[in-house]
Amino acid sequence: MHRVEIKQPTTLADAVANFRDAGDAMFLSGGMTLVPSMKAHLAAPEVLVDLSRVAExxxxxxxxxxxxxxxxxxxxxxxxxxxxxxxxxxxxxxxxxxxxxxxxxxxxxxxxxxxxxxxxxxxxxxxxxxxxxxxxxxxxxxxxxxxxxxxxxxxxxxxxxxxxxxKPEAAAYAKHAHPASGYAVGGVCVARFGQGWRVAVTGSGADGVFRIPELETALADKSASQAIAAVDFSALDVVDDAVFPAPFRQAMIKWLAEDALAQIG
Ligand SMILES: Cc1cc2nc3c(=O)[nH]c(=O)nc-3n(C[C@H](O)[C@H](O)[C@H](O)COP(=O)(O)OP(=O)(O)OC[C@H]3O[C@@H](n4cnc5c(N)ncnc54)[C@H](O)[C@@H]3O)c2cc1C
Known part of the structure; x- marks a missing residue:
């Protein structure tokens, strides 16, 4: 790793000022993503603005x-x-x-x-x-x-x-972890607020985390199993790769949604 200067501000205002003064800086929190990225030369800031002392x-x-x-x-x-x-x-x-x-x-x-x-x-x-x-x-x-x-x-x-x-009335998460990394190949969160539902998916979206509005609408007046049956999961825009092809991911999101809804009961 190249040499890097570390700033340790104690206020938000100073943290922003340190960042702007540096020209080529990045914020550092726990470093669990940033430090490995620097080791792999995926990031090479000249200054790290350490946020650990900022009470706000x-x-x-x-x-x-x-x-x-x-x-x-x-x-x-x-x-x-x-x-x-x-x-x-x-x-x-x-x-x-x-x-x-x-x-x-x-x-x-x-x-x-x-x-x-x-x-x-x-x-x-x-x-x-x-x-x-x-x-x-x-x-x-x-x-x-x-x-x-x-x-x-x-x-x-x-x-x-x-x-x-x-705060929701109820919420649950179901995850299919990658067997090697532990990150989500797929993860489905469901949450109920009164009569309304929200459903969000991580791990497989072609553009990152996304909601499933069709399922949210169906859940408003159907049972969990009826709502799941009303959604065309094969239409979801997901990543398609050799290890986890799109049809696998779409089916996985369906059973993760079933799992998360079953947790709420
Ligand atoms: C071995 C391993 C396994 C992991 N498995 C999982 C997993 O299963 N699921 C999962 O979700 N995650 C997983 N992670 C990721 C882990 O959750 C993140 O690395 C960690 O939460 C990032 O937080 P950090 O404080 O270390 O961020 P840092 O590494 O310090 O920063 C990450 C990025 O966010 C920026 N940043 C940090 N704080 C702020 C802020 N307050 N404002 C603006 N920008 C900021 C930094 O500049 C940097 O670009 C894994 C990581 C490792 C190393």
Whole structure:
């Protein structure tokens, strides 16, 4: 790895200023994605702006109708949080199945959502719950935030500060993990808000995480099995590769949706 300067701001304003002053900088949270990328020469910033001392990025707060999770919240803290377990238990369960203890001890939810890996798990939770992404300068709705593979609405110098998750009546996640990496080949999140449903899929989308509006509409007035039967899963725009061809992925999304809906009951 080449030499890199590390800035350690303690406020959001200083973090943005450090980034802009540097010219060629990247934000560093837990480093679980960024450091391996640098080792592989996929990223080569001259300056890393370390976000670990920025107090505005931390904390898990139950806000009544919603749960606010700071971007610099480690996955292990979400996994173990009683506040999360009582407000939106699905989030704790998702954190618990990501990677291994070492990665969860350093990796943050903000790093995962900023990176928008198409095989990440929390992207589906953010989308299914219709979370609001709070940055240092604006609020972005989950439906507008994810713009493609590893692409988001965030500007280069914009810091993800927190995610605000509306509390659903019920929500569940079902995942088919890649046997080697553990990342999602497919993951389906379902959430019920009153009469309305949201369904989000990660791991297989040709453009990253996506919703299934046909299933959401069908669930409003049909049983889970009737709603699943009403959807043409073979029409979903998914990745088609030699290991997991499109027909496999489409069938997998169907049975993951069945699994997630069965968890809600
Ligand atoms: C072995 C291994 C297995 C894994 N398995 C899974 C898995 O099964 N499922 C899954 O979902 N993920 C998995 N991951 C990914 C893991 O969840 C992410 O690496 C981690 O959450 C990223 O967070 P971080 O804090 O380490 O981010 P970093 O690596 O520090 O940063 C990642 C990117 O986000 C940017 N960034 C970070 N924080 C912010 C912020 N607040 N605002 C703006 N930009 C920011 C950085 O500049 C960088 O581009 C795995 C990772 C490893 C190493």
């Amino acid at each position: 990025l931390t904390g898990i707060t139950d806000q009544g109708d919603s749960l606010r999770v700071g971007a610099f919240t480690r996955l292990v803290d979400i996994e173990r949080s009683e506040v999360v377990a009582s407000a939106i238990p699905m989030l704790g369960k998702i954190a618990s199945i990501i990677a291994d203890r070492h990665v969860r001890n350093r990796g943050t939810i903000g790093g995962s959502i900023a990176n928008n890996d198409p095989a990440a798990d929390f992207t589906a939770a953010v989308l299914v719950l219709g979370a609001t992404l709070v940055t240092d300068r604006r609020e972005i709705s989950a439906d507008d935030y994810f713009t493609g593979l590893f692409e988001t609405e965030l500007e280069e110098d914009e810091i993800l500060v927190a995610m605000v998750f509306p």
